[in-house]
Amino acid sequence: MDSSMSTKKKTKLSVRNQTCFKKSSLSSSSTAKKTTNLSMREETMFKKALELSTLCDIEVCVIYYGRDGELIKTWPEDQSKVRDMAERFSKLHERERRKKRTNLSLFLRKKILDDNKLSEKVLEMKDSLESGLRVLQDKLLLLQPENQTELGQSRAVSSTTNPLSSPEDHHHQQWTEPLVTGVSNTEQDLSTSPLSNHQSKYSVFVYNHDSGSFYQVPDSICF
Amino acid sequence: MVKKGGTKRKIAIETIQKRDSLRVTCTKRREGLYSKASQLCLLSDAQIAILATPPSSESNVSFYSFGHSSVDAVVSAFLSGQRPVPKDNKETREDVGICLTRNNLGLGFWWNDESLARSENPQEISEAIDSMRTLLRNLKELRADEALACNQAFVNDREDLKNNDKCDFVSDHETHDQTLILQSASPICCIPENLNEITQEPNQTLNIQSSTSAICCVPDNSPENFNEITEEQDQIRSICETFCVMDNNAALPEMNLDYDQDIGFDTPFESALNDWFSDNTTHQEISASILNAVVDDQVSVDLTPFSYFQRCLDGDNLRFSDCFKDFANTISAL
Numbered sequence A: 001m002d003s004s005m006s007t008k009k010k011t012k013l014s015v016r017n018q019t020c021f022k023k024s025s026l027s028s029s030s031t032a033k034k035t036t037n038l039s040m041r042e043e044t045m046f047k048k049a050l051e052l053s054t055l056c057d058i059e060v061c062v063i064y065y066g067r068d069g070e071l072i073k074t075w076p077e078d079q080s081k082v083r084d085m086a087e088r089f090s091k092l093h094e095r096e097r098r099k100k101r102t103n104l105s106l107f108l109r110k111k112i113l114d115d116n117k118l119s120e121k122v123l124e125m126k127d128s129l130e131s132g133l134r135v136l137q138d139k140l141l142l143l144q145p146e147n148q149t150e151l152g153q154s155r156a157v158s159s160t161t162n163p164l165s166s167p168e169d170h171h172h173q174q175w176t177e178p179l180v181t182g183v184s185n186t187e188q189d190l191s192t193s194p195l196s197n198h199q200s201k202y203s204v205f206v207y208n209h210d211s212g213s214f215y216q217v218p219d220s221i222c223f
Numbered sequence B: 001m002v003k004k005g006g007t008k009r010k011i012a013i014e015t016i017q018k019r020d021s022l023r024v025t026c027t028k029r030r031e032g033l034y035s036k037a038s039q040l041c042l043l044s045d046a047q048i049a050i051l052a053t054p055p056s057s058e059s060n061v062s063f064y065s066f067g068h069s070s071v072d073a074v075v076s077a078f079l080s081g082q083r084p085v086p087k088d089n090k091e092t093r094e095d096v097g098i099c100l101t102r103n104n105l106g107l108g109f110w111w112n113d114e115s116l117a118r119s120e121n122p123q124e125i126s127e128a129i130d131s132m133r134t135l136l137r138n139l140k141e142l143r144a145d146e147a148l149a150c151n152q153a154f155v156n157d158r159e160d161l162k163n164n165d166k167c168d169f170v171s172d173h174e175t176h177d178q179t180l181i182l183q184s185a186s187p188i189c190c191i192p193e194n195l196n197e198i199t200q201e202p203n204q205t206l207n208i209q210s211s212t213s214a215i216c217c218v219p220d221n222s223p224e225n226f227n228e229i230t231e232e233q234d235q236i237r238s239i240c241e242t243f244c245v246m247d248n249n250a251a252l253p254e255m256n257l258d259y260d261q262d263i264g265f266d267t268p269f270e271s272a273l274n275d276w277f278s279d280n281t282t283h284q285e286i287s288a289s290i291l292n293a294v295v296d297d298q299v300s301v302d303l304t305p306f307s308y309f310q311r312c313l314d315g316d317n318l319r320f321s322d323c324f325k326d327f328a329n330t331i332s333a334l
Helices: A002-023 A027-056 A077-091 A095-097 A104-114 A118-143 A149-190 B019-044 B071-080 B089-093 B096-104 B115-117 B122-146 B158-189 B204-215 B223-249 B253-263 B264-292 B297-314 B318-333
Strands: A060-065 A071-075 A102-103 A204-208 A213-217 B049-053 B064-068
Touching: A002 B253, A027 A060, A027 B019, A027 B096, A060 A077, A071 A077, A077 B071, A102 A104, A104 A118, A104 B019, A104 B064, A104 B096, A104 B122, A118 B096, A118 B122, A118 B264, B019 B049, B019 B096, B049 B071, B049 B223, B089 B122, B089 B264, B096 B122, B115 B122
Parallel strands: A102 B064
Antiparallel strands: A060 A071, A060 B049, A204 A213, B049 B064
16 A cells, blocks of 8 residues: 555656646756656556556467667566467467457547547637648748649649549430430421411311322311 | 455456356456557557466457557567657547547647647648548547447447448438438429420320420329310320331331321321312212212211221231221120
């Protein structure tokens, strides 16, 4: 209990050190404090791995590489156990390995989705991102007046999308042609009615193919 | 052991005997371990892999694993004794979760970096702009996923993520279909007049159908005009059906002959009218001589079409004559 209490106090102190780290302008002192902070975080991680394996009676291994690619530390300390577990993992089928596997990106994404408090921070991030984007765009325009030609090219690129839509228009025109044909055919048929000599609105003519002649049916019978 | 002055208590670090408590503890502490590891990755650009066995041997999962850059990369590097490949910086910049967590840890957003603000390199700035646009798009997708995940438990499997992506794709596809529908509607309303010249004559049956749809699609229609159009169309249809019957009997070589006859449509028509008048006059004289009594105009009119149909039925096609037999029966009934 006393050791855990001291650890907890150290944790609080590390938070304060982090605050000092933000404000401090001396690079050497900030580097030293950063190293101390990181090493304490490492210890915390390994300690939690120990607790997890002890409480739940399961096997846990942690492989920790630094930014330069050097193997800093493993847990358990005995690398043979870690290697044994790693070999068992690598021998699994890809489908088995994919189960319950996560990485930094997916883990943080899930954390954001599950936590409602982070929604406000997401909005703040979005606002900051949009304002930063506008600032950089304005700066880019100032730095490079030649960029206007690129804007012209982007418009040319947008104009190339028009031919993609024109085949559709052509397709619609083909589809509408029969309609126009029908309309013209209607006009041709309507023109026959004025030729009738009777006062009635409509008249019927019978066409004989052999003699090539027409016979008109009297109106009194048809209508 | 109970500690004075607070409500939280610290448990002894020993194996938990209760099965349910053990499972819950395992899940929560594993997530906590992942959280600590993720913070360490972000702060020190480290690459970490964590492997854990399931609490129960009956589980269908072989290993619970967490890794940055990825579990496979770190594990294979460890087994081979080589250094792991460093993470691509671009992917890190364009990930919403990583940027947000870095900000929470006090590292700030990368686009507010002083070195970027002071930079005079156009290429660097344009790359930053592209990354920011990608990040903004990912952020909008994340907010969409957040809306989907409100009532659902988000399972941390890639297959589920793929399913979510497919759902997004389907919704985009539906939007695209609606756009097409709107585009296809407009050409019907405004048919250009130039198409009349280009027009060719397909089958007359299609003409009837297309003319119907053309008239119905006209937006400005008063009820009276619509009725008149319908009546005229009925008359036109009866004439067209006659020609359709003619076309059905003709074979391909004979189509040319019919086409020639269509070209000479007007000339036989005028001659037919003259013939009709002359024949009508002749029949009136014959009927007068046959009947000694006074002849009514109505009787003479009735006799005329009957004799004419007799001439029509002699040399016609069978199908064509069937139509006129029905027609003759109708007249005889009157």
